[in-house]
Amino acid sequence: MGEHTPAPSPGRSYYGFVLYLLGWAGIVTYLVWALVPHSYLASMGLTYVPQPYWALAFPSVVIMLLVMFVFFIYPAINFMLAPPPHDIRTLTDSKALKREDYPGANDYGVPPVYDIHISEVCRVLYR
Known part of the structure; x- marks a missing residue:
């Protein structure tokens, strides 16, 4: 077993x-x-x-700690694990497909799907 x-x-x-x-x-x-x-x-x-006061106080404290965790500590942990905004990992990763990966991409009727570099996006959006 x-x-x-x-x-x-x-x-x-x-x-x-x-x-x-x-x-x-x-x-x-x-x-x-x-x-x-x-x-x-x-x-x-x-x-x-223990005094009967703690029959109400203890569950209240536990619920308050849970609320504090959900609204403050858990998001703070996620912010610490996320890369900062100026980090290159927020823009691209190892799975990104570049235009250079498709030689002869203009030979087809429909261009292949690929990731656009952030500088090209900014140039088009903000001239």
Whole structure:
């Protein structure tokens, strides 16, 4: 069974069932912590329980961090990975097809497709 397949197997079903139970146990624990009065939990012997304030504060902080990541950090990472505007890689790459790559291109009825150099584009657009 050395293959990596997405097919169900007994091992995966055991892991899935344990994760399912742990997920529900986590949800129930969170709801008990958030909704049951702290004095009632202390009377049951659960004295070392975070304050119920954190039941609302922690998810709020997590959501705020996610929003900060999505709107600030992720675009900043993309800007750092992108080449600067004056870099030659923003204008051409190794896959670019040049007019010189097609000898005798004017012999055909329809000219072949190729990339136009940026200086030629600027000359036509801005005279």
